[in-house]
Amino acid sequence: MLPQSGITVFDKSKGEVRELRYCPNENSVWTDEQGAKALKKSVVFRDGMLFVREDQPNLKSFLDLHPHNVANGGSKFKLVDKTVDAEAELEKEFLVTDAITRVRDTDINDLLAVAIYFKINISSPVSEIRRNLLNIAKSNPSQFMEAFDSPSVMARAIIKQSIDYQILKATPDAVKWFDSNSRIVSVPSGQDPVDIMVRFCMTEKGASVLSDLEERLEKLS
Secondary structure (H helix, E strand, O other), X not given: OOOOOOOEEEEOOOOEEXXXXXXXXXXXXXXXXXXXXOOOOOOOOEOOEOOOOOOOHHHHHHHHHOOOEHHHOOOOEOOOXXXXXXXXXXXXHHHHHHHHHHHHHOOHHHHHHHHHHOOOOOOOOHHHHHHHHHHHHHHOHHHHHHHXXXXXXXXXXXXXXXXXXXXXXXXXXXEEEOOOOOEEEEOOOOOOHHHHHHHHHOOHHHHHHHHHHHHHHHHHO
């Protein structure tokens, strides 16, 4: 049974806190808009369910506004809309399918940046890289698909490869050019040098450094 006594919520339309009360014979769920003969009725969930009919708009409004509704930050009940749930589930399935297709059809060279982002060993056999990416695509398709369009993901791959090919040198306090040992960016204590370098390369000043790294890597391939 939902509590009804002293239930107040903030009404955005009026910019004030108002009291809620469910009375079937009233058009409004706001206590201050109900008549003197308003009859309050208990709102009871039986076996964890409460069905709201089309001819009960005031009950729907009461539930929509109630602070125990999950949609309002509560934890007691939530709206179950099978149509919406089915559409969401279908959209999720399509996204998983798209992610799996991306792993299968994308050239391995184009997958490496994403593999590096997800900390997959790109020295592994191609089949193993694809299998690891496939597992990620299935478990988190949204993050997987977003990685392909993320500039920071591409930057991280270039930086990691530049370190591997001794173009860059990453130390706990700085990222430097390997050949000249000149500092590119300082690393605050306790932070990841690659993370700092990625953020630097996303700035206007760091864009030219990223472009230089990309050119150097292309010459090595």
